[in-house]
Amino acid sequence: QSALTQPASVSGSPGQSITISCTGTSSDVGGYNYVSWYRQHPGKAPKLMIYDVSNRPSGVSNRFSGSKSGNTASLTISGLQAEDEADYYCSSYTSSSPLYVFGTGTKVTVL
Amino acid sequence: QVQLQQSGPGLVKPSQTLSLTCAISGDSVSTNSVAWNWIRQSPSRGLEWLGRTYYRSKWYNDYAVSVQGRITINPDTSKNQFSLQLNSVTPDDTAVYYCAREENSCHEYWGQGTLVTVSS
Numbered sequence: 001q002s003a004l005t006q007p008a009s010v011s012g013s014p015g016q017s018i019t020i021s022c023t024g025t026s027s028d029v030g031g032y033n034y035v036s037w038y039r040q041h042p043g044k045a046p047k048l049m050i051y052d053v054s055n056r057p058s059g060v061s062n063r064f065s066g067s068k069s070g071n072t073a074s075l076t077i078s079g080l081q082a083e084d085e086a087d088y089y090c091s092s093y094t095s096s097s098p099l100y101v102f103g104t105g106t107k108v109t110v111l
Numbered sequence: 112q113v114q115l116q117q118s119g120p121g122l123v124k125p126s127q128t129l130s131l132t133c134a135i136s137g138d139s140v141s142t143n144s145v146a147w148n149w150i151r152q153s154p155s156r157g158l159e160w161l162g163r164t165y166y167r168s169k170w171y172n173d174y175a176v177s178v179q180g181r182i183t184i185n186p187d188t189s190k191n192q193f194s195l196q197l198n199s200v201t202p203d204d205t206a207v208y209y210c211a212r213e214e215n216s217c218h219e220y221w222g223q224g225t226l227v228t229v230s231s
Contacts, residue, residue, distance in 0.1 A: 003157055036216070103157075105158075
């Protein structure tokens with residue numbers, strides 16, 4: 001099972017919106033509505049931002065939203081803030097081993 | 112609030128066994144609706160799911176094929192924790208190891224991470 005494909009970097013100015021894509025296959029992203037997104041600051045553990053494609057855990061800002069079309073999922077961050085500067089990873093449940101596959105990661109830079 | 116506290120050595124010699132423990136507070140390792148996972152992260156492999164243990168009237172395990180045969184994840188109900196053992200390690204197993212709680216097909220709670228270096 002290969003890692004999900006994400007752009008290496010995305011940038012935006014404060015207040016703008018950005019979108020990060022996550023491309024997999026019909027065996028993972030396309031086959032299940034079990035896509036999640038994580039934010040990771042340097043030296044810290046990942047933090048869950050979106051689960052089941054588009055659901056936000058309690059406490060996560062509504063500036064974060066998720067969607068999916070076919071084998072590609074997307075994370076949109078609106079109203080970009082300095083604290084959003086971090087690495088972002090998507091993850092999907094898969095039909096075989098490993099049960100979960102992660103994306104290659106996207107570095108978000110707030111200009 | 113669920114909290115996961117990891118412990119274990121940060122340096123392991125090649126061919127030896129990597130052992131880490133994840134202590135759980137705010138939940139039970141025997142909770143029926145969740146699973147307890149180990150995930151690692153390295154520059155070369157990125158984030159990699161290793162395996163999980165969970166209780167559904169009895170204990171089950173799932174492991175990634177990449178480490179199958181070398182990995183064991185065990186629950187310890189008396190201490191409310193779970194552990195990771197990875198045998199016959201090589202420098203390629205050098206990574207930050209995380210424990211994580213899985214519910215609703217995602218990982219909301221993570222341990223603080225343990226950098227494990229495999230070196231003689």
